[in-house]
Amino acid sequence: MTSRLEPFSFARRIPSTPSIGSSTVTKPDHIHLSFGFAAPHLFPIEQLSASAADAVTQHGRKALQYSGAPGPGKILQWIQERSLVHGIRADLNQILVTYGSTQGIDLATRILVDPGDHVWVESPSFFSALQSFRAAEAVVTSFPIDEDGVRVDLIENALVEAKRDGRPIPKLLYTMPTYHNPGGVTLSIERRKRLVQLAEAYNFFILEDDAYSELNFTGNQYPPLYTLFPERVIYLNTFSKIIGPGLRLGWVIADQQVIQKVRLLNLGGSIGVFTQEILAQLIDNFAFQNHVDALSAHYRKQRDVMAEALREHFGEHVSFHLPEGGFYIWLRFADHVNTSEWVQDAASRGVSFVEGKSFFADPEGYHYARLCFSYVSEEQIVRGVKLLADSYFSYIGREAVRSS
Amino acid sequence: MTSRLEPFSFARRIPSTPSIGSSTVTKPDHIHLSFGFAAPHLFPIEQLSASAADAVTQHGRKALQYSGAPGPGKILQWIQERSLVHGIRADLNQILVTYGSTQGIDLATRILVDPGDHVWVESPSFFSALQSFRAAEAVVTSFPIDEDGVRVDLIENALVEAKRDGRPIPKLLYTMPTYHNPGGVTLSIERRKRLVQLAEAYNFFILEDDAYSELNFTGNQYPPLYTLFPERVIYLNTFSKIIGPGLRLGWVIADQQVIQKVRLLNLGGSIGVFTQEILAQLIDNFAFQNHVDALSAHYRKQRDVMAEALREHFGEHVSFHLPEGGFYIWLRFADHVNTSEWVQDAASRGVSFVEGKSFFADPEGYHYARLCFSYVSEEQIVRGVKLLADSYFSYIGREAVRSS
Ligand SMILES: Cc1ncc(COP(=O)(O)O)c(C=O)c1O
Ligand SMILES: Cc1ncc(COP(=O)(O)O)c(C=O)c1O
Numbered sequence A, B: 001m002t003s004r005l006e007p008f009s010f011a012r013r014i015p016s017t018p019s020i021g022s023s024t025v026t027k028p029d030h031i032h033l034s035f036g037f038a039a040p041h042l043f044p045i046e047q048l049s050a051s052a053a054d055a056v057t058q059h060g061r062k063a064l065q066y067s068g069a070p071g072p073g074k075i076l077q078w079i080q081e082r083s084l085v086h087g088i089r090a091d092l093n094q095i096l097v098t099y100g101s102t103q104g105i106d107l108a109t110r111i112l113v114d115p116g117d118h119v120w121v122e123s124p125s126f127f128s129a130l131q132s133f134r135a136a137e138a139v140v141t142s143f144p145i146d147e148d149g150v151r152v153d154l155i156e157n158a159l160v161e162a163k164r165d166g167r168p169i170p171k172l173l174y175t176m177p178t179y180h181n182p183g184g185v186t187l188s189i190e191r192r193k194r195l196v197q198l199a200e201a202y203n204f205f206i207l208e209d210d211a212y213s214e215l216n217f218t219g220n221q222y223p224p225l226y227t228l229f230p231e232r233v234i235y236l237n238t239f240s241k242i243i244g245p246g247l248r249l250g251w252v253i254a255d256q257q258v259i260q261k262v263r264l265l266n267l268g269g270s271i272g273v274f275t276q277e278i279l280a281q282l283i284d285n286f287a288f289q290n291h292v293d294a295l296s297a298h299y300r301k302q303r304d305v306m307a308e309a310l311r312e313h314f315g316e317h318v319s320f321h322l323p324e325g326g327f328y329i330w331l332r333f334a335d336h337v338n339t340s341e342w343v344q345d346a347a348s349r350g351v352s353f354v355e356g357k358s359f360f361a362d363p364e365g366y367h368y369a370r371l372c373f374s375y376v377s378e379e380q381i382v383r384g385v386k387l388l389a390d391s392y393f394s395y396i397g398r399e400a401v402r403s404s
Helices: A045-064 A073-085 A100-112 A127-135 A152-165 A189-202 A256-264 A273-284 A288-317 A343-349 A378-403 B045-064 B073-085 B100-112 B127-135 B152-165 B189-202 B256-264 B273-284 B288-317 B343-349 B378-403
Strands: A095-098 A118-123 A139-146 A172-175 A205-209 A233-238 A250-253 A328-332 A368-372 B095-098 B118-123 B139-146 B172-175 B205-209 B233-238 B250-253 B328-332 B368-372
Touching: A045 A273, A045 B045, A073 A095, A073 A250, A073 A273, A095 A100, A095 A256, A100 A127, A100 A172, A100 A205, A100 A233, A100 A250, A100 A256, A118 A127, A127 A139, A139 A152, A152 A189, A172 A189, A189 A205, A250 A256, A273 B273, A288 A328, A288 A378, A343 A378, B045 B273, B073 B095, B073 B250, B073 B273, B095 B100, B095 B256, B100 B127, B100 B172, B100 B205, B100 B233, B100 B250, B100 B256, B118 B127, B127 B139, B139 B152, B152 B189, B172 B189, B189 B205, B250 B256, B288 B328, B288 B378, B343 B378
Parallel strands: A118 A139, A118 A172, A172 A205, A205 A233, B118 B139, B118 B172, B172 B205, B205 B233
Antiparallel strands: A095 A250, A233 A250, A328 A368, B095 B250, B233 B250, B328 B368
16 A cells, blocks of 8 residues: 555644653763663662562462452551651551652642643653643643752742742642652651642642652651641652662552552553562562661762772862752753863763753753762763763863853 | 532543453352353463562663653563464564453454444353443444354444444454453454455554464364454453563553554553563473473363363353353353343352353343453362352242242
């Protein structure tokens, strides 16, 4: 059939630009400070290999079948118990396992947001989340962060003004209160309290993305927003940072009504039945607290090495907040610096980072860059930051010539 | 915080009724003729257990990491080669692995359909697909099937009339041309050709759900619609019926432009990385053709046992098409019979089936019922059909008394 087809108009909901992907550089000695990946040598490979074989042998028929059930009870119970450590009390029917928190974000968005509805986010924010909001045809408004997390005072002003002027209140506010990606900051307890008061007063949902909460470098504890207002906070977490992202398993904790709505989206029976059976087998005899302590100790060390290297090679040329946990250091350069203008040069020198602009809903953030200290070795961090500085100072030199 | 919250208005896109779930009867001797499940004793458990352990040991770091890549090359290559057996030629970048074809349906719908757009389906149709169309706020119109599949002549008339009257052409037509669920029928070659001509002439997409194509009882071959018109057919298939649904892995084959749009939806890196590595390990040394031949032989036998039992116990009271493949026999009763009125009675006697109405977008189909011969044993089929007949004749008896 030879066809001269007219172009087809796809759904408006499809964003025209991709969410940022991973750097495509594949040279073996390339240093990926861009990858927000877990340290692969800390994956519990041996235990998981044994669990995988056992799970298939013992529960193979169940692991391979459809299941209308919410997944192995063991995992739900594990989530329930571990959540208690963070102050979260939830019934089993308030927990839903998802394909990573990426799916959690998407599902929450789809149940709350109609085209044209308003979603408020932090600037910077997590790019996959921004992609979900675009796909839901939401109107996105951003609020800046500082050292204490998102500027709740500005959110409050905006709510007051919106109400006064008859403009829309958001359906959803998306936030990463603890160890923000990419900002590295943590929302203060004062601001947490105020934020949930606003959610109550103005009746919107908070989508709390808590992906990094187990990677705590200081021992400081911050109450999840969920604990302060379970009725209007949808809490998201993931096995990606604590076991391995390849599992693609995360979870949502929310009001029963929310969980029911999410289930009404067509989920094709259970999520990742086979992987869940294997994970259930793993966590059954796994010294999780030790594992998480080891991860936190390792990542803290990496953070310190990176911070030290940054001070040594960049001096006064960057500022950053030393994160209390998580994977990232968020670099702020002078306002006239545009990190998008030297990201390629840095790559050609053998180091990658993520340009600041990728984390913003609007065209801004050019004088920021995200570095990730989790995936690479200490030696690579030191060498990578040095290469980055070479690239930066060469850019600055060219700029100075250009503007003189 | 004690809150007196106003009710929250969730997104309009959320359907108010759940997709049908599995029967919740849990008595061990209950006969589930409702479950559209694979026969668990035919799962390749031993091979999979070994593959799972090997995959984690050998490729654990990869299996557990994020991946920007489209998944293990081995799986894509396997899909590519196996598709050739069915006449489908596709480049690797035209293949996308999904969380089962359930996700494939949802993703295809989301890239094509805006709220208010039209989707045409068969009546009966697959309930999860109907759920995706509702969640996309599509306007759904149904076209009946007969022994040769969907009535393409009626689709043609509707297109002609829509064009003449300036009414909307569908964005998408969803069909299960081969071994229809629940209808058990297969679209004739003539109708296949005509249907793709219509898609070309009226410029809409066909979503071809080919979930059962490997379970071929007769050796008859039908060209997938995709082979007749690759530009406007989105082809879906799944490992659920050939390996096991618990894997939650399926695939889409489509024009590169379509695949790119689907990737723009936020997919959180690769799909089921860990499971894909295990599956890649399995298919590497797996006598797939033998496996599929064994499945087909087994299911054909089951079909014959069920058909025989139906003729014996129901005689002239039901008619059905003997399926050339797949899992289902679709029973048609006299018009005044309402299967929803005795499904509970049947359950109380120890047998479940799916009421006809579950497969229709509009309130209709009450005189149909779906039986599945794949999950249960021969002995259960015989006993189940007998119990079903008891329930039916007791219902008919009550009806006769009521209307006399
Ligand atoms: C803030 C945040 N949320 C969610 C995710 C996604 O996690 P998952 O692997 O569970 O989809 C990430 C991963 O980078 C993240 O940084
Ligand atoms: C026609 C049809 N399509 C798709 C599916 C879903 O398959 P998967 O397990 O790949 O999501 C089924 C399963 O019952 C089906 O019958």
